[in-house]
Amino acid sequence: MTLYRVLLRLYPRAFRERFGAEMLALFAQTSAAAPRTLRGRLDLWRSTLADLVPSAARERLPARRSLSMSQTATDFRQAWRAIARAPFLAALVVLLMALSIGSTTAVFSIVNAVLLQPFPFARPDRLVIVWEKRSPENMRNTVAGHEFPAWQARAQSFERLAAIAFDREYNLTGAGDPLKLTNVRTTWEFFPLMGVPAQIGRGYVADEDRPGHGQVAVISDRLWRARFAADSSIVGRSIELSGIPFTVVGVMPPDFRFPAGEGGADPDVWTPIAEPIQNYRGRHYLSIVGRLKDGVTIAQAQAEMNAVAAGIRKDEPRLNNGHDVNVQPLHGEIVAGVREALLVLFGGVALVLLIGCCNVANLLLARASSRQQEIAVRMALGAGRLRLARQLLAEGGALALLGGAGGVLLAAWLIAFARASAPGDVPRLQSAQLDVTVLVFAAGVSVLTALVFGLVPLAQVARVDVSDRLKHGSKGIARPLRQPLRRALVIAEVALTVAVATSAGLLLQSFGKLMRVDPGFRSDGVLAADVSLPTRYRAVPAQRAFFDEAIARASALPGVSSAAATNMVPQGAGRSGIAVAIEGRPALPPEQEIPVSFRVVSERYFSTLGIPLTAGREFTPQDARVAVPLIRWFPQQPIPAGFDEPQPAPVAVINERMARRFWPGESPLGRRFTVLSSPLITVIGVVKDSRNHALADEPWPEFYLTHTQEPQARMTLLLRAPGGLTSLPAPLRSAIWSIDRDVPVAGVRTLAEIVDGNLALFRAIVWLMGAFAFVALALMALGVYAVVSYTAAQRTYEIGVRLALGAQRGDIRRLVLVNGAGLALLGIALGLGGAYTLARLSSSMLYQIEPGDPLTYALLSALVLAITVAATWPPARRAQRVDPLTVLRTE
Amino acid sequence: MTSAIVHILLSLAETDRHGLGIAADVKTFTAGRVTLGPGTLYGTIKRLLDDELIEDLGAPLAEDDDPRRRYYRITAKGRRALEAEMQGLTSVLGVARRRLKTS
Helix, strand or coil: CHHHHHHHHHCCHHHHHHHHHHHHHHHHHHHHHCCCCHHHHHHHHHHHHHHHHHHHHHHHCCCCCCHHHHHHHHHHHHHHHHHHHCHHHHHHHHHHHHHHHHHHHHHHHHHHHHHHCCCCCCCHHHEEEEEEECECCECCECEECCHHHHHHHHCCCEEEEEEEECCCCCEEECCCCCEECCEEEECCCHHHHHCCCCCEECCCCHHHHCCCCCCEEEECHHHHHHHHCCCHHHCCCEEEECCEEEEEEEECCCCCCCCCCHHHCCCCEEEECCCCHHHCCCCEEEEEEEEECCCCCHHHHHHHHHHHHHHHHHHCHHHHCCCEEEEEEHHHHHHHHHHHHHHHHHHHHHHHHHHHHHHHHHHHHHHHHHHHHHHHHHHHCCCCHHHHHHHHHHHHHHHHHHHHHHHHHHHHHHHHHHHHHCCCCCCCHHHCCCCHHHHHHHHHHHHHHHHHHHCHHHHHHHHCCHHHHHHHCCCCCCCCCHHHHHHHHHHHHHHHHHHHHHHHHHHHHHHHHHHCCCCCCCCCCEEEEEEECCHHHCCHHHHHHHHHHHHHHHHCCCCCCEEEEECCCCCCCCCCCECEEECCCCCCCHHHCCCEEEEEECCCHHHHHCCCEEEECCCCHHHCCCCCCCCECCCCCCCCCCCCCCCCCCEEEEEHHHHHHHCCCCCCCCCEEEECECCCEEEEEEECCCCCCCCCCCCCCEEEEECCCCCCCEEEEEEECCCCCCCCHHHHHHHHHHHCCCCCEEEEEEHHHHHHHHHHHHHHHHHHHHHHHHHHHHHHHHHHHHHHHHHHHHCHHHHHHHHHCCCCHHHHHHHHHHHHHHHHHHHHHHHHHHHHHHHHHCHHHCCCCCCCCHHHHHHHHHHHHHHHHHHHHHHHHHHHCCCHHHHHHHC | CCHHHHHHHHHHHHCCEEHHHHHHHHHHHCCCCCCCCHHHHHHHHHHHHHCCCEEEEECCCCCCCCCCCCEEEECHHHHHHHHHHHHHHHHHHHHHHHHHCCC
16 A cells, blocks of 8 residues: 555656545555455556556656657557566566676676776786796796896887886884785886876886985875875875885875785885896896887887897896797786686676577567467557557567666676675776676667567568468467577577586586695695794894794694794795706706796694605704805805805705606705705705695695795794684784784785685686576576477467377377477587587686596586476476367367 | 547446546446556546546535545547447447458
8 A cells, every 4th residue: 555655656746636545545445355365466566567657657758649659658558568468478588688687797897897997007008018038838037137227228119118026025114013015116117107196196206216215115095094094194204114214205096006916915015126226137036017119019029029138148148048038918917817717707608698588589489479369450450560560669678678677786786796705816806897888788689689579479470461360360370480480599598508508517527626636735724824024134044033933932822733934835826936957967958947946944844734755854953054045046146154164054855746857766865956056955855746836736846945044034834733723813923923023923814715715716717607507507498498388389289180190198298308309409419519619718727627528518418408308398298188179179 | 549548438428437436337347357447547537637528526426425536427528439439449340240250
């Protein structure tokens, strides 16, 4: 009653005042007469709305005296009536359209935000990353100190080149709890090159990038809000980074988050490199971004850089032997990891949209067949074709309008859901918004489907003599246009479903296989915490002393069975690749170098992570050296104090892969190698391989050094606590802060969370593709059911005759089943090709399974066939129960 | 002339009625096949008033009637329009009977 009173507001005020009370009274009467069941209530509201909406529209339409307007109103009123007569079918059409429009738009909006949208940089298509290239496998090396100035001097293709270094870590000190910052050092060209002005203040300038002048900083919007209360007087003030004062010169806008630091973290602080870069000869520590001059293509820049690289090779034969250059668009480099994933998702969603459209078309065709009689009657009574077309279009339009509205709501909800639940390392996901272009596109596709197929009854009637149609009524005679079309739609649906389902199947199997991979270390029951030391621990022995003490205190915490530390947590971000030179063997040319990764670990690292030792021994406290560090990264680095004193030899533990690779068939124990400018390092032990980079990646050859020989300013503490980890973080922080209150403890999480976090994107894709496959299968089943039921119903007369002539009931059932299975087989055959194409697209995401895995294809084809047969079963049963007497009598 | 107009005019051709009365009468003489919803009923009444096919009698006739109710009467113009429509329908019906060879 109240609802109806509200709905009355749809009428113009004057009308409402004049008739409102009486209308309410009439509604009350009708409502009282309607049965108090759910069905009764639904019927009541259906008829009420069918009455209310068109009449309100009519009262509202201002120029209803004009012929065309009153016709439009009539069109919509009749459309509404037609819809209300078959509400289930209409609801199904609307639901299908909403699903297709909504999911396509949502996924595309996300793809668009992450992949296609230009970055918030000035003319981002002109930006490139310039890498050093060693070999086809080793395409992306950082650039050495002597190379960058040479590039700047020689290359003409670029407006500017800027260098970025990630080599210095700062903690924000002197402002609350110490905070570990993601710091990026750049040359001054960086800000003018990116072309993004600071929101407050400015970027640093050339003068501030000179050696000895670099005490200025640009901070991120996030840091500014989090630690400085978004106070604009921050510009010009001094902040303390790891105890060193820096003057803040600018605050970047919130969407400027480049370049991402370790693990894709948004940068907090940009500081000038401000050092004599050209003196750091052979030290590969710079990433180079460039802005191409107008009119210069990437290929031209690449060609020029090849020449530049050749020139430097000639000048520096010793340092640059085999070094080439690799110019890549910045955009592609940033989104590299998620590109395939999003393309696969988009492929999946596009197929689902098509399946949805096939179904909408099919339902409308089914509806059309029941409308033929009505339309024929109207034409007989003198309705013009144009008039009928208008009405059918109005019906299609009304359905499309409702479906579109549902689609928009669904899309908005899905995007909000994705933003809230996705893993944090998908770049720019948070800027995803409902994309109007796609919405228009998806809505356009499905609205067009609705309109075109809505007009089918008219086309059919046009081909058939009206009086003939009237005479024959519902009798099953030849339907020249509709049948092949409907069958083709179902075949297309089956084919598309096979493609989506196999793709999902392959991904699911990949995920299953990945989950069963043994990482080589035991991640359960281990807590990780990043500890990075402030700059006053610059003295290398002080770093070692701090971590020795930290590990000792962490081991003593209640519940902790063992504690260790490493400079790179397993399966954390990043990977170190380095070339080793084996004692007594000639150095390999650069293109044949075998990349070896390495980690610095503490004593008990292997036992804490459950990595078994297979030969030799682990590190012991007796390995501690006086002269630290071990590795000099470039020849100019001074030799550490005490190098000539008697002390333990440099030692390393290697993994089995490294042992096999460098010392096949012999014991590696006691063998020696060097890294960069290091003394000879002796192999003292061999451990099992562990997948330290990613679960899906085969481990590289790897060696481990001890931090007592190669101290680190930043390590991750690892605590094994069999009794549970939840109560550990607070005491761990206190333990660290009891040594030094200024040391930040960041990223406290379990090792299992780290491993699992790397799988989050893959898991999300598998889930989404699985959901797409499920929806596709459901839509397909619906489509097959509808067509086969309809065909069977059309053949009732024929079936009756057959039965009367002595056909067995089993034959009849077979007839209908074969009809369905035939469609399915044809669709599957067509679908396998599409499936393979989609699988190839996702091949980089597949793990230990071929894109053409025959078992998957066979199984999913069988599943699709089984579902079609199941969908054919009910109509087959109905056909089987046809009573020939009844059929023949009524016809 | 829409079917709602025809039904309302037919109902008023017998006697003066109020809105609810028209709805009830139409339902009765069509054996429940036609139900006029409030929107259609009063929308059509408004249009018929505008075209002077019916007139508004205003206040209730009897004491026990709800004062909110208004009675309507078919006008001479309305009666003529109804009769013209019926003649047209009758001829269509004849054509339909011959051509469809049914009934």
